Amino acid sequence: MARTPIPIQPAGTKTAAFEYLTTKKDELVGWARKFSLFPYPFVTACCAMEFMAVSSSPYDTDRFGAALPRFSPRQADLLMVVGTVTHKQAPVLYKVYEQMCEPKWVMAFGVCATSGGFYQNYAAVQGIDKIIPVDVYVPGCPPRPETVIDGIMQLQDKIARSRHPIMTKDF
């Protein structure tokens, strides 16, 4: 008995059902990812004090699922650059960023990481976005813990809104 071949869909055409499924999948994956941020603290300066304050119990970033710092970039998906980055450190920061797996996000924590802050001389990088892409900027010298939490929430919104391809480019 001759079988009728299963019609193969030409690439690029999507049915309405498939589109619906994809958006729901993005929503689901985004929801899951935004509550399981694993920060890698790239701590170089005094903002570290504020990072400790924000990650310990009074402000408690665990409420946003971003509490467990991973001290290997390969296990992290949120790079928090906390403090001034000098030109001498820039290759290290770049290597750390390159070693992180996708998906990954970067937070510039404090005004020095954001724009160089009040350092403008031979030593300081004028904002880490000169070297690596940045998703959320947290201003302040140092930022209040509330500002950092606001930054984390904005990053969560960004993650929830974006596409999350997991298997192929399309799905």
Add this chain to the structure above:
Amino acid sequence: MGVEIGLLQQRLAPPDYDVLSGRDMPVVRLPPARLLNAVTLLKNEFHFDLFLDVTAVDWLPRQPRFEVVYHFYSTRHFGRIRLKTAVTEGDPTVDSLVSLYGSAGYMERECHDMYGIAFRGNPDLRPILLYEGFVGHPLRKDYPKLKEQPLVPYRK
């Protein structure tokens, strides 16, 4: 406490040395060629056994351009002393104090980084705060204020 200024003036006499009682501590001005002699004397006779710091001052456009400034401390009589010696831009060389104070090595490296003072006899004058490949000396007055020398190429 401290050191007798009269005794210092006796042992470090003009015309080579000029001993002043500074506002906070005695100050000795001396030519670079006399540096090792003077420091050896201060260490052995006046018990200045702790090397605190060496730095430089760029007096552009004054000549001679640089002044190398040393600070010493005594853990025996708790006094301090400051040494100043002037070097020119053409030959910014002073003798290294590594043979007398081991800790001088790192501080001379830093001074070499920032001002380009050459310390004759220091075995290791590699950059300590700067990085390999950095051109110039950033704390000199003629280093452009906004000049950066990035190691990682900028995006965009």
